Amino acid sequence: MKHKGNKVMRICIYILLIGVLYLSAAEQQSVVPDIFITRWQITVPIPVGPSDTSMEAQEKAFQENVVPADQIIASLALGKLTVNGIDYPWRTFVSPSNAIDLAALYNRIDYHYVYAVADISADAGQKAVLGIGSDDAVQMWLNGVLVHENFRGRPVTIDEDLMGVSLLPGKNTLIVKIHNLQGDWGFAVRPLSQASLAEKLVDSAGDGNMQTVTLLLENGVNPNSIIGPGLTAAHIATIKGNRSLIDLLVKFGADTLIKMPKVEELIDFTVSRAKKEDYPGASVLVAQDGKIVYQQCIGMANVDKSVPIIPETTFRIGSITKQFTAASILKLQEQGKLSVQDKLSQYFSDFPRGDDVTLHHLLTHTSGIASYTDAPGFIDQVTGDISTEEMITWIKSLGYTFSPGESWAYCNSGYYLLGVIVEQVSGRSFDQFLKETFFQSLGMTSSGVYRRGLNLAHEAVGYQYQNDAVSLALDWNMDFAGGAGNLYANVGDLYRWNEAIFAGKILSPSSLTPAFTPVVLNSGEKAAAMGGSYGYGWSLVDVRGLSLIEHGGGLHGFSTFITRVPDKKMTVVVLSNAAANIPHLSPGNLAHQIIEMTFYGVMKEQNIATVEQPVDFAAFDDYVGQYDYGQAMMTIRRSGNHLLAQLGTQPEFEIFPSGANKFFWKMAAAQIEFVRDENGRVTHGLHTQNGATLKVPRIPEEKEIQLSAQVLEQYVGDYELAPGFILSITREGTQLYSQATGQSRVEIYPKSETEFFLRVVVASLTFVKDENGAVKAVVLDQGSVHREAPKIK
Template sequence: MLLRTAICAAVLLLCQPHAALAQDAARATLAEQDLAGRIDAAIAPMFQPAAPGATVIVVKDGKTVLRRAYGMSDTAKGVKMAPEMALRLGSITKQFTSTGILMLAEEGKLSVDDDITKHLPDYPTRGKKITIAQLLTHTSGIASYTAKPDYRTRMTQDLTVAQMIDSFKDDPLDFEPGSQYRYNNSGYFLLGAIIEKISGQSYASFVEQRIFVPLGMNDTYYEGHGSSKAPVAAGHMRVESGFGPAHPLSMTQPYAAGSLVSTVDDLARWDAAIRAGRLLKPASWQKAFTPYRLADGKDINYGYGWEVATVQGAPMVGHGGGINGFSTYALRLPEQKVYVAVLTNSDSGPVNPGVVARKAAGIAIGKPHREFREVALQPAALNGLAGAFEVEKGVQRVFRRQGDSLVMQRSGRPPVVVKPLSANEFFIPGTLEYFEFQRNEQGVVTQVLQHYDGGTLVQPRVGDAPAGRRAVKIADGAFDARVGRYELRPGFVMELSREGGRYFAQATGQGKLEIFPMSETVFFSNDVDAEISFEGQGFVLKQGGRNLPARKL
């Protein structure tokens, strides 16, 4: 009897740890389910069931917490989005290009401090030293080909790598190399050319053989140069009736700056490989995630193919992407071991993938973002808020009262209606940003604080709000004399037209914008910060601090 009791006690002791482990596992599962539910509850309302949607993955401590799809994969055919679908990544591609460059650097085949002419000897640098590091960090000063006015007219053309480089290599530099940061797709196009030159492989083959195959990323490829079993989501853009097919694009043009297609599952594999220190040495990964320093000693919020920022105070590296039909965002929180990827199949809303990713990440680390809920204000509460506030030298943020609304406009950007959180706080719908007006003892607004995920910017009041542009009534006949096609540069034309008493402008490859007369010779748009001023047989387009003359055809 004593022997049987001892045996039972021993069995009980052996079973207790297993039971405890099972209970711990059950609690962990419940915690993960609760976290997934909270993330889903926060982001699901942002998507519309019949609109373009998204695939979303959230990984924490190496475990997939949430993997879901929202909205439609193809609105025309009524196909729902599924988590396994493949979508264009856009500029998330730059992470893979920079990794390829660093792999070649570790092999001793290049240095990021090399002048680019060491590898592209025919590239005209105009006597300036432009380094590979400056291409990686958007500090080269080279003009970005996607920012050129005629880019949309050429984006369907299949071009070779050399032809694409020829399209921007003779443009003047935007600034002294290393002195400024300006996002630049030309730089990453050149990085792709350098990879090809050194490796002897096409860019598509290099990233496939050196990155995707070793990491098991079987559904990731250069569009047009590979495929997978994953179904591909259709790309969308906004049209007057809702959403339609995106503008066509030759994938020879985004190339090493934005040509890749992938799934959220493969992106999670990508993050797991980075966490495990695969492909590169720790020092190289750290360099990629370190803010680059300009010639004047100031750091920028960008490393080698990665944005460097914070989410609710937690250090973050990530990147967004925007390409015809698609908008994306993926981020890593290294200290919390959290990864979030959001791939949407529309290039023009209705959802900002960066906001979705940040909200999901905030919940994953136990620091959810503030939920914005509009409150009702008496119109008189808007009195005294109007004014001009300095963002930085030469850049202002202007608040104006328009009826019962408060409108904000930053220099060079279209106006936005901001919604009240309180009498002194207003948020931008669809973002994580809000503004807080601060007053002196006399109750006069002296500055506005711009709160965004990761920090706060203080913007002092520098004066009254400039008078807003007001439309006046002109005779339709006065505009009819202006109707026609105007050439801003070869292949880039703006057409002016009238529909009843409304006036419109439409540039090549772009949507139609309504324009309003300030006089018979000056017109403005409420959708973009631009003016058209007629002079003789042409006009001058004033936009983004530039004056672009156009002649009538």
């Protein structure tokens, strides 16, 4: 009873404090470097206006729906902003955190925008660099002058956009407009300190982002700024082999004679900077010539119990499991118990097209079998119970995305089946086979198949990072992962495994050769895969002339990576218990950074693209469309004299012309060349990144027809794709939308009276009617998925 009373009192005090904050919100906030501006006056949400929710229509509205800055300022005294004859009241808000969470303040309201105003005070006139992160599009005015705009769909990322500004002595007025597309929305603004600018300069140099580097240098950031162990932007440009960036830095006065920090210092700084108090973290191990040369643990294995990560901490390793599954198949082949050329039908007699698929196809992701992890509703099921028999039945039902050997697509279904085949052939459980065949002899005492109730002594708990905070991640039942990803291990065991593999202690040379050989398709072409090529359970990539053999793993709460540099006899292992990744801690990126820091002196320089002059803007329309990247679709659209690219649901980025039909990203070392046929029509793209080139076919454009609101209304309702996984169809005017459980709402477009297509993914919906003409179901076709969902509401 006493506890309840105290709780009520705390709530009352909290409300009173909030009231005080609201009353004082109109006060000017001092400009303090690195301190976020948290006191704002914000309008209630204003509808964007057009019923067309395409990016083109939304961007046009974003540019046109602008109230002059002086009218916005004048409306504050009235307590309301009038737009198109409608009054939108101002609210004063003080955020309890760095970001202004508009979803918490106004809920998730799609296709709306707000204005926010803050007064900041500077002791003297000064130049400053402001950082802003926004979800989604943003425009910013300072003292009535537009200083920044960026139309992109994205989450709030602190300081993602930077702008140089001149502050007046005394009062300065900031106006921010946030245009929400879908889902969460918000923003965060702060002036950056010299220390933060130095970090931004070095990080942008590491990313190869010459645009941001130029902005920082032009706004007075010291080109010789130092972070960590004496690391400068010129150092990181040297490590990255970016000659163009070095030349830019020298132009602004960078000293290339400043001594490079030692490799051990560079690695330790790169690992340690990801550490944050009471956050999950990682375990990192680097070995060369068979000896551990660096090992570090950061963060918490269990945040709630304050248990730190130590070298013995075990992590679920996800798809790193695939190399263990592949090694098991190859070991059984060495024992004469199976062959990688065996037909799938030998092990599952009723598997659809089982005579067309071999174990080689499963090992190389070229079977064409649909991956069950891409199936609708998978995530909603993954914490429940399932048997091996149920999994196999499910995989059989998914069909194929292409004929075996015709293409490459990452396929967890194939590796799940391989894990079952290991059990069938060996007569032992997958866990028992691995331990008796590999783990025991190698001293891998902290590895095995993860299952519920294990109660491991040093187990890491999985977390997710979102909006500058961490929370418990979805806890998979690893029975769903099987041979595709169900193992756990620590860095020491994976180091022992990698050393043994490359010393020839586990498999014979005749087995290792195909495992480390790029798979070739039926056409004779080497399959482009994962930024390089793929063997049996290992990815094969080239990083600036160094050949790497590696694989990553990822599931909710865990992100992992292991790589080998065969020519240098180096192993790098990074295991993290946070996914999505916490800042500065992407295991794959970190592993590659460690390799570059160690071997940059013998690695090739990057071939950095530059903007072609003059630019043939008339050709931009030829490239507009959608391109098939296998696991996602790249949408290319034009905005004036800009060409924009968006892969799947990732943020949209501008691409820049570097030559005839050639474009590049400034945010990453990636390029695309658009290829034309004999008639001059663009048929596909060639995407180059990390030394590998991927052919991406252009998807034929679907033709939209017009249907009346009356016809569309009959399709409105809920359809059950799977138990607990609902596809909701809604209508606004003559536009239909679909929204699956836990996913964003997307437009669907009619190509006939009953057939509709999507533009964000390659998928279609066909509505099915009964004998009386009433809609009874919808059929989803997406890749290999063909599923009829009955109408339940």
